[in-house]
Amino acid sequence: MTVTYLVIPLFFIALILFVSWPLLSEVEAPKEPAPAVQASKRKKG
Amino acid sequence: MIEFGHYSLVFAWAMSLFAIAALWFSRRRPTALRKSGYRAVVASFILIATASLALLVLLVRHDFRVEYVAAYTSRDLPLTYVLTAFWGGQSGSLLLWTLLLAVFAVIVLVQNRNKHEDSLPYVAAVIVGVQHFFLSVILFAANPFETLQQVPLDGRGLNPLLQNFFMVIHPPFLYLGYVAFTVPFAFAIASLALKKRDAEWTTLSRRWTLVSWIFLTAGILLGAYWAYIELGWGGYWAWDPVENASLMPWLAATAYLHSVMVEQREGIFKRWNFALMFLTFELCIFGTFLTRSGIVSSVHAFADSNMGPLFLTFIGTSAALSLVLLLSRREETSGERAMTSLISRESAFFLVNLLFLALTLAVMWGTMYPAFASAANGEKVSISAPFFNRTTWPLALAVLLLIALGPWLKWRNVDLLALRRVLIVPGLAALATAAVLLVAGIRQPIALAFFTAAAFVIVSLLVDIVRNSRSEARSSDTNVVSGFAQQVWTRKRHYGAVLAHLGVAVAFIGILGSSSFSHEYDLHLKKGQRVSFAKREAELVDFAEHREVNKDVVYARIRLFEQGRVLGEVRPEKHFHFKFEQPQTEIAVSSSLARDLYVVLLGWEDDGSVTVRINENPLIAFLWLGGLMILAGSVYVLFRSSKTAAVAPKVEARAEETVEEVKA
Numbered sequence: 001m002t003v004t005y006l007v008i009p010l011f012f013i014a015l016i017l018f019v020s021w022p023l024l025s026e027v028e029a030p031k032e033p034a035p036a037v038q039a040s041k042r043k044k045g
Numbered sequence: 046m047i048e049f050g051h052y053s054l055v056f057a058w059a060m061s062l063f064a065i066a067a068l069w070f071s072r073r074r075p076t077a078l079r080k081s082g083y084r085a086v087v088a089s090f091i092l093i094a095t096a097s098l099a100l101l102v103l104l105v106r107h108d109f110r111v112e113y114v115a116a117y118t119s120r121d122l123p124l125t126y127v128l129t130a131f132w133g134g135q136s137g138s139l140l141l142w143t144l145l146l147a148v149f150a151v152i153v154l155v156q157n158r159n160k161h162e163d164s165l166p167y168v169a170a171v172i173v174g175v176q177h178f179f180l181s182v183i184l185f186a187a188n189p190f191e192t193l194q195q196v197p198l199d200g201r202g203l204n205p206l207l208q209n210f211f212m213v214i215h216p217p218f219l220y221l222g223y224v225a226f227t228v229p230f231a232f233a234i235a236s237l238a239l240k241k242r243d244a245e246w247t248t249l250s251r252r253w254t255l256v257s258w259i260f261l262t263a264g265i266l267l268g269a270y271w272a273y274i275e276l277g278w279g280g281y282w283a284w285d286p287v288e289n290a291s292l293m294p295w296l297a298a299t300a301y302l303h304s305v306m307v308e309q310r311e312g313i314f315k316r317w318n319f320a321l322m323f324l325t326f327e328l329c330i331f332g333t334f335l336t337r338s339g340i341v342s343s344v345h346a347f348a349d350s351n352m353g354p355l356f357l358t359f360i361g362t363s364a365a366l367s368l369v370l371l372l373s374r375r376e377e378t379s380g381e382r383a384m385t386s387l388i389s390r391e392s393a394f395f396l397v398n399l400l401f402l403a404l405t406l407a408v409m410w411g412t413m414y415p416a417f418a419s420a421a422n423g424e425k426v427s428i429s430a431p432f433f434n435r436t437t438w439p440l441a442l443a444v445l446l447l448i449a450l451g452p453w454l455k456w457r458n459v460d461l462l463a464l465r466r467v468l469i470v471p472g473l474a475a476l477a478t479a480a481v482l483l484v485a486g487i488r489q490p491i492a493l494a495f496f497t498a499a500a501f502v503i504v505s506l507l508v509d510i511v512r513n514s515r516s517e518a519r520s521s522d523t524n525v526v527s528g529f530a531q532q533v534w535t536r537k538r539h540y541g542a543v544l545a546h547l548g549v550a551v552a553f554i555g556i557l558g559s560s561s562f563s564h565e566y567d568l569h570l571k572k573g574q575r576v577s578f579a580k581r582e583a584e585l586v587d588f589a590e591h592r593e594v595n596k597d598v599v600y601a602r603i604r605l606f607e608q609g610r611v612l613g614e615v616r617p618e619k620h621f622h623f624k625f626e627q628p629q630t631e632i633a634v635s636s637s638l639a640r641d642l643y644v645v646l647l648g649w650e651d652d653g654s655v656t657v658r659i660n661e662n663p664l665i666a667f668l669w670l671g672g673l674m675i676l677a678g679s680v681y682v683l684f685r686s687s688k689t690a691a692v693a694p695k696v697e698a699r700a701e702e703t704v705e706e707v708k709a
Contacts, residue, residue, distance in 0.1 A: 020081060
């Protein structure tokens with residue numbers, strides 16, 4: 001019974017993670033522009 | 046397990062809401078949000094599947110704490126029916142609906158992955174939107190995980206009428222049909238939302254439409270067959286509101302299947318096709334609603350419930366939104382050209398469309414009138430078979446005639462002289478059929494008209510097959526049989542349709558034969574004594590009873606004779622289920638292509654004599670045969686390989702040319 005009560009929330013949490021993963025990994029991506037963009041910005045500047 | 050099932054549904058509800066929002070806000074460009082939206086579609090499928098599995102486990106475990114399990118199963122119910130009780134009741138059947146839709150949503154995502162990136166968010170959002178509505182109905186009006194205050198020792202059991210193989214498979218087939226129409230509907234909405242001018246949505250959803258139609262057809266036929274062998278009144282179609290509820294979307298979808306070909310070939314009927322697809326979808330939802338609302342009385346409607354307003358709001362809103370969308374895209378949906386000739390293939394298709402639409406409206410009016418009358422002045426009216434027969438026969442007859450003309454009408458313009466020439470043989474065959482029937486003493490005008498029309502259709506289609514086979518044989522220097530085989534292989538779409546249309550004519554022979562010439566005989570039989578009826582005899586061989594797990598069975602073994610020789614033995618039964626007061630009649634049938642002898646055990650005396658009713662249903666086997674031909678033909682159209690798809694128009698054009706040559 002205890003195992004069931006553990007597994008069920010884990011199942012729901014796993015699904016939430018699965019769905020939100022693309023959003024989470026996007027947040028983790030580097031915020032700084034790519035080097036090429038930086039270079040072009042520098043030129044303009 | 047109860048909580049697990051319930052919360053899976055709650056999570057699925059939230060997940061599908063998130064999917065709709067994510068797909069809507071990411072509709073313009075592919076972002077992480079869109080990806081997350083797609084994942085939410087998959088996750089809601091997993092959750093709905095989990096809830097369904099939980100319900101199945103509860104059913105198998107006889108967990109009578111759950112109201113649904115207690116209401117539709119019992120400890121003595123065989124396992125097959127315990128499992129099929131999943132869709133035996135209101136809330137379970139809604140869960141099956143939602144599960145199927147969730148499966149389809151995932152299939153659509155997988156099929157179109159990395160393709161159609163502009164329209165897929167819309168398609169997925171519409172499907173999940175419908176899914177969200179059904180989850181709302183389940184959670185707020187018909188929850189299969191509702192528990193009871195007092196737990197009974199045993200459940201009420203499944204209605205004995207539903208304990209039948211065909212009832213096991215009929216609802217899933219029907220639901221597959223109903224549910225799958227959501228997919229082409231979603232493609233249509235996506236196309237309008239994106240202001241597309243082409244007919245891409247029709248090609249993308251072609252298989253979905255066909256598959257839905259095939260399942261709906263199979264579901265209706267299985268339901269009719271179940272009614273025939275289980276309800277014991279000798280017929281298969283009673284124009285019951287729930288039967289009509291499945292017929293209406295079928296009629297609208299049939300119209301769509303025909304008119305969409307005109308759009309793909311000629312670029313016309315665009316707006317019309319959108320409208321037909323919307324109508325089909327709304328009628329599918331309406332059918333689901335009609336069965337559950339309790340607004341019409343029917344032998345197999347679910348009990349009264351409070352979900353009527355929910356369904357009506359959904360139907361009203363979705364129909365209004367789709368219509369507004371269609372009207373706002375007037376320019377994009379205008380035809381590429383106008384219809385040029387009144388007598389042409391496209392005008393025939395248009396006429397077929399109008400006829401199917403008229404049939405749909407007639408059935409709808411007959412089904413809904415009692416509800417309207419009751420709402421208007423409290424009057425109790427029931428509309429029975431004569432109304433439906435009177436209104437649908439003429440329209441159906443016109444459809445049959447158009448099927449016969451179909452193969453001979455060319456696109457854009459028809460050479461009337463050539464048309465007259467090719468119709469001589471089918472016309473003569475039809476006249477000959479009418480003459481033979483008149484000589485045989487058949488005077489019923491409707492039967493005469495339909496048999497004649499059926500002969501016209503069959504011969505017309507056979508002439509088409511022979512001509513095409515001959516021209517193929519000539520062009521590829523082979524014999525007619527190989528020519529025929531080659532044609533059947535290369536022109537799958539055409540020959541699938543030919544087989545389905547032949548099936549329609551054959552089915553009408555069955556419908557008319559059984560409805561116009563059936564006879565009913567009530568016989569009192571004593572053991573060892575032969576009793577005559579309609580040039581046949583019946584003899585009671587044995588009358589006995591025995592006890593089974595959940596019922597007492599009383600049966601009579603009856604031997605039937607025709608012209609002195611034994612036709613066979615039948616065993617009609619009466620079942621007395623321990624859990625149900627009403628005894629149930631199990632009919633027995635002695636079947637042949639020419640007629641069915643349908644035997645019902647009416648009663649018995651203390652001296653061991655029995656009373657049986659024998660219905661003679663001529664030609665009814667043709668209905669089932671025709672139904673199978675329609676299904677087989679449609680499935681054949683479906684298995685059209687992409688290779689033949691590419692060459693088919695050319696082959697068809699060549700075939701048309703050769704037919705022209707032959708005509709000349």
